[in-house]
Amino acid sequence: MSSHGANPVPAFARRSAALKGTVRVPGDKSVSHRSLIFGTLAVGETRISGLLEGEDVLNTAKACAALGATVERLGEGEWRVEGVGVGGLRVPEGVLDFGNAGTGSRLMMGVVAGNPIVATFDGDASLRKRPMRRILDPLEKMGVQVVDAAEGGRLPLTLKGPQELVPIIYESPVASAQIKSAVLLAGLGAPGETTVIEKEASRDHTERMLTHFGAQVSVEPYGAHGRKVTLKGRPELKPAPIRVPADPSSAAFPLVAALIVPGSEVVIEGVMTNPLRTGLFITLKEMGADIAFENERVEGGESVADIRVRASALHGVDVPAERAPSMIDEYPVLAVAAAFASGTTRMNGLSELRVKESDRLAAVADGLKAAGVAHRIEGDDLLVEGAAGAAGGGTVATHMDHRIAMSFLVMGLATDTPLKVDDISFIATSFPTFLAQMRALGADIVEGVEAAA
Ligand SMILES: O=C(O)C1=C[C@@H](OP(=O)(O)O)[C@@H](O)[C@H](O)C1
Numbered sequence: 001m002s003s004h005g006a007n008p009v010p011a012f013a014r015r016s017a018a019l020k021g022t023v024r025v026p027g028d029k030s031v032s033h034r035s036l037i038f039g040t041l042a043v044g045e046t047r048i049s050g051l052l053e054g055e056d057v058l059n060t061a062k063a064c065a066a067l068g069a070t071v072e073r074l075g076e077g078e079w080r081v082e083g084v085g086v087g088g089l090r091v092p093e094g095v096l097d098f099g100n101a102g103t104g105s106r107l108m109m110g111v112v113a114g115n116p117i118v119a120t121f122d123g124d125a126s127l128r129k130r131p132m133r134r135i136l137d138p139l140e141k142m143g144v145q146v147v148d149a150a151e152g153g154r155l156p157l158t159l160k161g162p163q164e165l166v167p168i169i170y171e172s173p174v175a176s177a178q179i180k181s182a183v184l185l186a187g188l189g190a191p192g193e194t195t196v197i198e199k200e201a202s203r204d205h206t207e208r209m210l211t212h213f214g215a216q217v218s219v220e221p222y223g224a225h226g227r228k229v230t231l232k233g234r235p236e237l238k239p240a241p242i243r244v245p246a247d248p249s250s251a252a253f254p255l256v257a258a259l260i261v262p263g264s265e266v267v268i269e270g271v272m273t274n275p276l277r278t279g280l281f282i283t284l285k286e287m288g289a290d291i292a293f294e295n296e297r298v299e300g301g302e303s304v305a306d307i308r309v310r311a312s313a314l315h316g317v318d319v320p321a322e323r324a325p326s327m328i329d330e331y332p333v334l335a336v337a338a339a340f341a342s343g344t345t346r347m348n349g350l351s352e353l354r355v356k357e358s359d360r361l362a363a364v365a366d367g368l369k370a371a372g373v374a375h376r377i378e379g380d381d382l383l384v385e386g387a388a389g390a391a392g393g394g395t396v397a398t399h400m401d402h403r404i405a406m407s408f409l410v411m412g413l414a415t416d417t418p419l420k421v422d423d424i425s426f427i428a429t430s431f432p433t434f435l436a437q438m439r440a441l442g443a444d445i446v447e448g449v450e451a452a453a
Pocket residue numbers: 029030031102103175176177178179181202203328329352
């Protein structure tokens with residue numbers, strides 16, 4: 001098991017002068033994981049530029065190499081993968097350690113399923129707590145054997161792929177791109193058609209990349225908000241170049257910081273604006289945020305834009321539950337924006353937040369409490385009572401969760417007194433340049449435990 005986090009690194013953020021400047025946040029995490037995985041499943045060389053070099057993605061790179069691909073770093077964000085083809089994986093030596101990454105571990109379970117090999121999956125203390133039954137259930141239906149697993153089907157666990165996978169029609173109990181992707185990736189190794197039905201559409205990077213690499217995929221609407229995705233199994237995937245756009249989930253941090261620090265104006269360049277990822281931007285605009293998409297264009301098959309954001313007077317809104325899949329990782333930082341908005345912001349239908357790197361519903365509530373912000377949880381909904389300012393002053397427990405750490409550091413840039421977080425080391429999983437890039441905009445964030453003055 002990875003021991004990252006054994007030496008917590010505390011930090012605090014304090015009230016900052018107006019944030020100014022232009023940033024390009026790192027490559028999208030979802031697309032980065034998938035580009036390495038698809039490179040592994042194609043026969044021949046895939047070139048990737050703009051890869052996120054965060055720990056989660058680097059663990060996926062290691063797993064791809066352990067399963068037989070040649071994975072090489074050529075320069076900053078520039079990578080090449082020499083793939084082995086669907087069904088061409090070798091038995092890995094030792095355990096595949098995914099660290100903190102739900103996406104890496106769950107997608108790779110789907111990949112392994114299509115090969116008659118045995119592989120053991122593990123991760124850090126946070127990942128070991130997360131539910132894996134949601135992946136194991138459909139994979140077992142396809143013929144995969146769970147040789148061994150911790151209680152409740154958790155990590156560490158060992159899978160054995162069958163000689164012949166069975167294609168399935170799977171109606172996913174939750175809108176989760178990780179479940180959908182694991183089943184589709186397994187479906188690559190099955191004869192015939194594999195179908196995944198979702199009642200609410202989750203991010204579609206896997207479907208897009210399947211098409212980009214030459215597989216046959218059809219996507220149909222399903223009900224009011226859902227989709228039915230069908231894949232024809234056993235294609236020969238052809239290598240295809242990938243340019244990874246900037247991650248909207250990382251862009252969320254400088255964006256919210258600029259909204260709440262008076263006088264700020266920031267441009268975030270080349271941000272992916274895939275409509276299944278833009279729930280936060282839509283919500284903030286409804287709250288009165290001055291956000292403009294400039295230079296809208298298509299890069300590497302994804303829509304991108306430069307986002308200009310100016311400090312704004314925000315007001316509370318009701319965020320509908322069906323918007324959750326398009327902003328699932330952004331609720332912690334939305335709660336921060338809501339703390340500075342006048343009136344109540346109600347975020348509906350957040351049950352999935354309980355099974356992320358931490359129980360994010362509880363972690364956000366505790367963080368708001370540490371900052372003196374009135375809030376309550378009603379069932380699966382979070383209500384934040386905003387005001388023009390927030391006290392700050394406390395210490396936020398981050399529970400091995402990068403997004404909790406970044407969200408509350410952003411908050412501390414606008415609180416009356418500094419806000420501390422107990423551990424920033426996990427920020428490196430998704431946004432290794434966070435501190436440097438935020439400081440370059442003028443954010444006053446200090447590592448260490450010195451009295452926050
Ligand atoms: O497929 C992906 O790349 C992801 C899907 C989401 O998880 P769920 O599928 O569990 O909703 C998201 O929270 C995660 O950060 C990335």
